[in-house]
Amino acid sequence: MAEHRNDPFWKLRPPPPTPEDELCACVDGPPIMLQAHLSPNPLSCIACNSEVPPECVGFPEKLAEELASWQSFHDCFYVLWLDSGAFESWAEAQLDDPASTVHMRGRALVSELNVFRRAYYWWFQRVDETIEPRTSCPVCERHLTEAHGRRICEPCAVVLAV
Numbered sequence: 001m002a003e004h005r006n007d008p009f010w011k012l013r014p015p016p017p018t019p020e021d022e023l024c025a026c027v028d029g030p031p032i033m034l035q036a037h038l039s040p041n042p043l044s045c046i047a048c049n050s051e052v053p054p055e056c057v058g059f060p061e062k063l064a065e066e067l068a069s070w071q072s073f074h075d076c077f078y079v080l081w082l083d084s085g086a087f088e089s090w091a092e093a094q095l096d097d098p099a100s101t102v103h104m105r106g107r108a109l110v111s112e113l114n115v116f117r118r119a120y121y122w123w124f125q126r127v128d129e130t131i132e133p134r135t136s137c138p139v140c141e142r143h144l145t146e147a148h149g150r151r152i153c154e155p156c157a158v159v160l161a162v
């Protein structure tokens with residue numbers, strides 16, 4: 001980014017707030033996704049994919065705290081996987097397993113969010129030439145349906161990344 005060009009230490013500085021034009025501006029309250037993406041707020045809009053400011057959904061401080069804690073918890077696995085070191089395959093197995101603690105906790109939070117706005121759990125899937133996009137839900141194996149231009153398992157409230 002341009003503002004980083006003259007600062008070799010920018011990665012050691014606190015991140016700037018998400019720019020206004022990268023925030024969801026949908027007016028009709030589309031569903032949200034719990035989507036960890038290495039930034040403090042894991043809420044994204046299912047329609048425009050942008051970050052949804054928590055105040056636009058509105059929920060208790062306790063849930064905000066749980067979301068922040070899940071976000072850091074999820075990042076631990078994601079970072080170990082990205083690191084491609086000794087823990088890569090272990091982290092990958094955790095991220096691939098719908099019954100892992102990180103996904104169970106995440107899906108429990110989606111149920112809580114659902115009280116305030118229809119919410120889905122964003123299911124990350126790596127794609128390369130050896131991996132076909134899934135046609136069934138990673139949790140219940142039901143056939144996925146299309147909604148909001150995405151593939152979804154409505155009963156599990158899971159939305160596939162690809």
Ligand SMILES: [Zn+2]
Nearest residue numbers: 024026045048
């Ligand atoms: Zn939006």
Ligand SMILES: [Zn+2]
Nearest residue numbers: 137140153156
């Ligand atoms: Zn399902």
